[in-house]
Amino acid sequence: MTIHQSANGDSQGNPNLETFQELQVSLGKSDISSLILVSEVSVPASGGGSATGGGIVASIPLGSEIIDVRVIPIVASTDGTMQVKTGGEIPAAISDAIACAVDKTVGRAATIDDAYKYVSADGVKVFSHAEADAAKVYILYKRNL
Amino acid sequence: MGEHQSAFDEGQGQPNLEALQYLADFLTPTVVSATLRTAKKSITADATGGLAVSDIPVGAKIIDVHVVCTSANGSGTMTVKTGATVPAAITDAIDCTTDKAIDRAATIDDAYNVVGADGVKVFSNGADDRGDVYIMYMK
Numbered sequence: 001m002t003i004h005q006s007a008n009g010d011s012q013g014n015p016n017l018e019t020f021q022e023l024q025v026s027l028g029k030s031d032i033s034s035l036i037l038v039s040e041v042s043v044p045a046s047g048g049g050s051a052t053g054g055g056i057v058a059s060i061p062l063g064s065e066i067i068d069v070r071v072i073p074i075v076a077s078t079d080g081t082m083q084v085k086t087g088g089e090i091p092a093a094i095s096d097a098i099a100c101a102v103d104k105t106v107g108r109a110a111t112i113d114d115a116y117k118y119v120s121a122d123g124v125k126v127f128s129h130a131e132a133d134a135a136k137v138y139i140l141y142k143r144n145l
Numbered sequence: 146m147g148e149h150q151s152a153f154d155e156g157q158g159q160p161n162l163e164a165l166q167y168l169a170d171f172l173t174p175t176v177v178s179a180t181l182r183t184a185k186k187s188i189t190a191d192a193t194g195g196l197a198v199s200d201i202p203v204g205a206k207i208i209d210v211h212v213v214c215t216s217a218n219g220s221g222t223m224t225v226k227t228g229a230t231v232p233a234a235i236t237d238a239i240d241c242t243t244d245k246a247i248d249r250a251a252t253i254d255d256a257y258n259v260v261g262a263d264g265v266k267v268f269s270n271g272a273d274d275r276g277d278v279y280i281m282y283m284k
Contacts, residue, residue, distance in 0.1 A: 023168060026177050030200060034182035036281065067183065067279050068211065068247065111245040112213045114277065142183055 033145045036067070038138050041126045043082065045075060045134040055125030057087065058139055066094055066117045066124070068140040071107040073100045073133075080133035082107070085116075087123035092116045094124065100135045178284055181208075186267045186278045187215075188223065195266035197228060198280060205282040207235055207258040207265070210250040214241040214276040221274035225250075226257075228264035233257045235265070241276045 041058045060066070071082045080100035085091035094116045095109040119141070126137045184201040201207075212223045222238035235257045236250040260282070267278050 020165060020169065022174060023172055023177075026174065027172070031177075031182070034184060034200065036181045036183050065185075067185075067213070109247055111243075112247055113245050114213060114215045117213075142185070 029145050033143055035142065037064070037141050037143065039124075039141065041137040041139065043126055043128055043133065043135050043137060045077075046131045053131070055085065055087070055091065055127045058084070058124040058126060058137075060119050060124050060139060060141055061143065062119055062121060064119045064141040064143055066112065066119070066139055066141045068112070069095045069098060069109040070138040070140070071098045071100050071135050072138070073103050073105060073107070073135045075132070075134045076103045077101055077130065077133045079129055080135075081129040082133065082135055082137050083127045083129075084109075084137070084139060085125055085127055086120065087125045088120075091125060091127070097129065100128070100133050180283070182282055182284065184265075184280045184282065186280070188267060188269055188274065188276050188278060191272040192223075192267055192269035192274065193272050195226065195228070195232060195268045198225075198265045198267060198278075201260055201265055201280060201282060202284065203260055203262055203264075205260045205284055207253065207260065207280055207282045209253070209281040210236050210239065210278065211281075212239045212241050212248050212276045212278050214244055214246045214248070216273070216275035217244045218242060218271055218273050218275065220270055221276075222270040223274065223276055223278050224268045224270075225278070225280060226266055226268055227261065228266045229261075232266060232268070238270060239278075241269070241274050 039058045039060045069084050081097035082100045083097040084095040085093050096111040098107040184198050186198045221241040223241050224238045225236045226232035226234050237252040240248040
């Protein structure tokens with residue numbers, strides 16, 4: 001139970017119970033469910049994120065609902081795209097292939113497939129069109145607690 | 146103070162006071178108020194007469210809306226309106242014609258985007274329009 005033992009520093013004052021009560025009220029289950037959470041996936045050029053490289057894993061909890069995807073290219077790459085898919089052996093597309101051809105130009109998902117937008121045990125991966133494509137991919141999701 | 150009573154479970158170990166201090170320092174009411182939230186309304190039935198969004202609180206300020214269409218339907222749209230007897234449009238009619246397509250609000254009316262006691266409803270154009278409507282708001 002070591003990890004649960006108190007590390008309270010007296011010098012920092014005692015915990016303010018009123019504050020915790022405020023948090024308890026203002027961050028209840030429904031509040032947490034309503035928060036929009038973001039998973040950032042870095043796809044470096046030649047980083048194994050290409051369609052032939054097996055994709056790059058996104059860290060998103062099981063059961064989360066993917067509601068949108070944004071792509072910020074970090075290099076120019078003709079015909080570049082980023083696509084969010086399931087992490088299964090045969091990945092299924094969650095989003096369309098989002099343009100990632102022009103450095104700094106934000107791309108947004110045009111489609112989200114409701115058949116696959118709930119994260120399963122297979123997880124989620126980001127796939128690029130080619131090895132040269134590089135971007136930060138932001139996957140917006142919510143927890144349905 | 147009933148809602149504040151402890152549901153402490155000793156079986157899960159002791160609270161980590163350092164972690165609680167961190168929360169107290171950084172999750173201030175201002176920070177909590179600033180978090181972007183979303184209310185989801187799945188339109189799975191006729192919404193031409195408006196279907197209420199249950200999980201958006203009074204006083205919330207709606208700042209964006211997008212629709213993920215879940216079925217193809219020509220001329221389909223979703224509009225977020227006030228829940229008043231005579232509803233006022235908060236957004237434009239957002240396209241919802243193509244299955245899986247994401248469409249985003251083009252307009253938000255600042256005269257109506259703060260949720261009142263009447264709440265908020267989603268109205269579809271046709272009886273068979275289907276989609277998941279995500280309403281982004283801040284408290």
